[in-house]
Amino acid sequence: MMTAKKFLDNFGRSETLWMYACSRCGECVDVCPVYEKTSDKYTAPGFKIKKMRGLITKKLAPFTGSPSKESVEKVVKGLYECTLCGRCWSVCPYNYDLVELWEKARESAYGNGLAPESLQQVEEAIVTEKNIFKRPHSRRLDWTKDLDVPVGEKADTVYFVGCLMSYRGQLKPAASALASILNAAGESWTILKDEVCCGVPLKFSGATKQLDALMDTNIRAIEATGARKIVFSCPGCYRMFWQEYSKVLGKRVRMMHEIELIDELVKSGKIKFNGKLQERMTYHDPCELSRLSGVIDEPRNIIADIAKGFVELPNNKFNVACCGGGGLYKSVDTESSIGIAGERIAQAEQVGATILATACPSCIMTLGQAARSRKSKVKVIDFAEAVAQQIE
Amino acid sequence: MPKETSAPRKKYPPEVSKTTVIKGMLRTSLLDSAFHLLMAILLITGLIMDILGPWLGGWLHWMRQIAHGYLGAFFVLIFIVYLAKILYSKKMRTVLTATNYVDFLFYIAFVITGITIASVNSPWITYIPELAEVLAPIASYAPTIHITGTYVWILFSTVFPGGFLHGLASAYLIRHLKKRSKRGIQ
Secondary structure, rough: OOOHHHHOOOHHHHHHHHHOOOOOOOOHHHHHHHHHOOOHHHHHHHHHHHHHHHHHHHHHHHOOOOOOHHHHHHHHHHOOOOOOOOOHHOOOOOOOOOHHHHHHHHHHHHHHHOOHHHHHHHHHHHHHHOOOOOHHHHHHHHOOOOOOOOOOOOOOOEEEEOOOHHHHEEEEHHHHHHHHHHOOOOOOOOEEOOOOOOOHHHHHHHHHHHHHHHHHHHHHHHHOOOOOEEEOHHHHOOOOOHHHHHHHHHHOOOOEEEEEEEHHHHHHHHHHEEEOOEEEEEEEEHHHHHOOOOOOHHHHHHHHHHHHOOOOOOOOOOOOOOOOOOOHHHOOOOOHHHHHHHHHHHHHHHHOEEEEEEEOHHHHHHHHHHHHHOOOOOOEEEEHHHHHHHHH | OOOOOOOOOOOOOOOOHHHHHHHHHHOOHHHHHHHHHHHHHHHHHHHHHHHHHHHHHHHHHHHHHHHHHHHHHHHHHHHHHHHHHHHHOOHHHHOHHHHHHHHHHHHHHHHHHHHHOOOOOOHHHHHHEEEEHHHHHOOOHHHHHHHHHHHHHHHEEEEHHOOOHHHHHHHHHHHHOOOOOOOOOO
């Protein structure tokens, strides 16, 4: 049942003060990819803060009445029409953690039954089948067929595959590329026998009540392997782990994205390359990996070794423009999401690239879809694929 | 595509401290920082002069002349540019509330009455002598409007969260910032 009156009740003193402290400079408005695409002011970060401040004021101040259902619904719609890319945070002069603010507001919206139906289905899928696609949990390891992939063994390194890599056929080459890199480097590694969704889609949608159970399952499975290192292909899983799982796992287990691992393997001489890609290649920094996890230099170190004709995209590195696929935005407004990705593909075309490598399954899916719909010659691939092709 | 930016690399989750906030404000907009800083100085010095004036009298002369007078004159120039920026910039207009616009009406009243009060001596009368004649009709009311208006504005922008509450919230948060980065697992 919808309870608009309780929306934002989970905001404490800190969030409330920050919203009043916002200097209304509007820097965030200029850089928001969704606002740029839709021109709907309810998607503009600064405008959302203004409206949320208004809702909270109505709760706090006497004689102002309670927030109307319509105004709450408009704000909630704006909250979900967001890629959680963190670009608003990157330009905020107060350096306020706006990503956390949006996530917390979504949590309140979800808890009060205000979230879009498509995201409520995500929760149902994860609860029933432990993955975002509601595909049978028993088929999570199907991608490993005919591949040299150790499952549920004792090992030094766990490869946490994630839902997208496990279930999306389009991404199988990416997952198998990382498997071949780990094998080529002679790493002692395994994937989990009973891996379940890391929980990041629940965090993004605000359905955080189910998180503990998922985290518990994954943590027990990781501990059973005795691993001291976890590697991820998905920056969403990666951030979920270093932000949430690390509270339980502490410093016992080192967490790294595949790009960080590959960079280390190259530096230590465990993998060597036999040549360089001849095609003109560019790299799209996934927001979760570059801006929100600080992995910016590592891919470029590797690219220097594997690509001859590398060219940078505009809006890159820390200031990267989102592909449009983050924060479950694609489930909320597919057309705009693909539209934003289309602009990124257009930029790749403008710099003359024929290969667009990225290191995020969600970015690959979104950018790939946009490239197909534009009939673009730009081929979107996973970073690990580009690396695996050049290994001796 | 959204505007290409060159924001300096920061660490997420943000490490928020007094220094990062002040640096961030200065980096983002010198005009915005100057406007807010001068507003704070003028409000604080104005209140000190009004509340403590009867006891401290001549001791506050330097404050009246420099911190409230000359800085006030500088504020007028900054305020004009700031207003122009708001009118020009769609992004700023998007984030301002109705209360903010009423705040600006108060500021305009403070600027006009402030110049009127200051016009009996420098700096305005020195450079624009014609002002004395223009402002003459309100000369006798200006101090009352200026002071009373300040208290009305404080009340107004507290009840309807506006500039004063924004200032208090900012000052409180900046004073108490101690949020450290939660990362450190690498």
